Amino acid sequence: MLVRIVRMTFREEKLAEFHAIFDSSKQHIRAFPGNRHLELLRDPDQPSVRMTYSLWDSADALETYRQSDLFRTTWAATKALFADRAVAFSAEQLEVL
Known part of the structure; x- marks a missing residue:
């Protein structure tokens, strides 16, 4: 299992727009072949930071x-709202508790 975390910093006035994009695409991402889980997180200390956690x-x-039209269109719309570059990383899951 592969864990993917993407940390995104948004312009504060664009957060509602990001949430609308996420809400309209989340079920499609969750249904994408190979996706097991997707959730949206908020940094409690930085109100303009959101993270996606996916398996x-x-x-x-x-x-x-990442090569699909779904990703390309969703990411292009999301990236336009950033205040800073996104940080993404992947990790292999070794143990599940």
């Missing part, structure tokens, strides 16, 4: 999603 069957499944 994928494999790095290949994530890469297939």
